[in-house]
Amino acid sequence: MKKFRNLIIAPCGNSSTLFATDWLNDKAAKEFDVCLMFYHANIDDASRYEGVEYFYHLKDFKYRMLHQLLTTEAPQLLADYDYFYFLDDDIAIGTTAINRLFELSRTFGTWVSQAALSHNSFCSWPMFKQNPNCLLRYVGQVEVMAPLFSQEALRRCLGTFNENKSSWGLDSVWSKVLGYPPAKLAIFDDVIMEHTRPVGGGELYKKIQADPYEEWETVTRKYDAIKNNFVECGRLEYVNNQHNAMRFKGYKFSEKLDKLKQRIRDYDVMSRVRRRLGSPTPA
Numbered sequence: 001m002k003k004f005r006n007l008i009i010a011p012c013g014n015s016s017t018l019f020a021t022d023w024l025n026d027k028a029a030k031e032f033d034v035c036l037m038f039y040h041a042n043i044d045d046a047s048r049y050e051g052v053e054y055f056y057h058l059k060d061f062k063y064r065m066l067h068q069l070l071t072t073e074a075p076q077l078l079a080d081y082d083y084f085y086f087l088d089d090d091i092a093i094g095t096t097a098i099n100r101l102f103e104l105s106r107t108f109g110t111w112v113s114q115a116a117l118s119h120n121s122f123c124s125w126p127m128f129k130q131n132p133n134c135l136l137r138y139v140g141q142v143e144v145m146a147p148l149f150s151q152e153a154l155r156r157c158l159g160t161f162n163e164n165k166s167s168w169g170l171d172s173v174w175s176k177v178l179g180y181p182p183a184k185l186a187i188f189d190d191v192i193m194e195h196t197r198p199v200g201g202g203e204l205y206k207k208i209q210a211d212p213y214e215e216w217e218t219v220t221r222k223y224d225a226i227k228n229n230f231v232e233c234g235r236l237e238y239v240n241n242q243h244n245a246m247r248f249k250g251y252k253f254s255e256k257l258d259k260l261k262q263r264i265r266d267y268d269v270m271s272r273v274r275r276r277l278g279s280p281t282p283a
Helices: 018-023 062-073 095-108 151-162 170-177 203-207 212-223 245-267 269-277
Strands: 006-012 033-038 054-057 083-085 112-117 134-139 148-150 185-195 232-237
Touching: 006 018, 006 062, 018 033, 033 062, 054 062, 062 151, 083 095, 083 151, 095 112, 095 148, 095 185, 148 151, 151 170, 170 212
Parallel strands: 006 033, 006 083, 033 054, 112 185
Antiparallel strands: 083 148, 112 148, 134 185, 134 232
């Protein structure tokens, strides 16, 4: 079996289906391994999970399970993989898109990144919905529902995963732990995912027995982190006939002028005389 350096680690329960129908909708093409962390007390049908590389029955909340997995149950995974994708089990995204997200993260050297949300997604922060004019946008923080970590960033942030049950505020803390880098946290608009359930609508929220807003306040205060750093720090845009068309036409016009100037410099009599005499050609 081929060993990849990309790993999805995600929570799942008896009603989870997207890992099979979407994430692994093209198993032959996948360039990642999958690790599922089961959160229900009882497993109704274990055969549903035979197609993944790793399966752990941890019965806890997402980031607490991640902390337990990577510090106690299977700490070797940290060294075995370069990039780690922590999807919620209500995120719909296909195999090809996941491959692309790992590829872009590696190419641009991001520390924490995520796919853009489709426009029909449930979301808390509209800035995370896809901007079709962009390849990527650098941001102040990435959401907890589907971050993709580099190994280095994960090692630095892993200690925060056990701070609360809801995971609210952990994304604020990660930015602080990583030093608020201006070009290492990114939304890749070239890749789209769909958040299929209302925010706070998952069954685990009903089991938290804690106020997520209080947990958000508490953890950001503990780390002296900016509570809401959902801001854009920069972007890479497409400029062509389909995207930013007027700007593209301006570039093409400037290009034609430059070619015309070059043609004049190459063929007019005075330019030829200057070259013969070794004199510089004026710009």
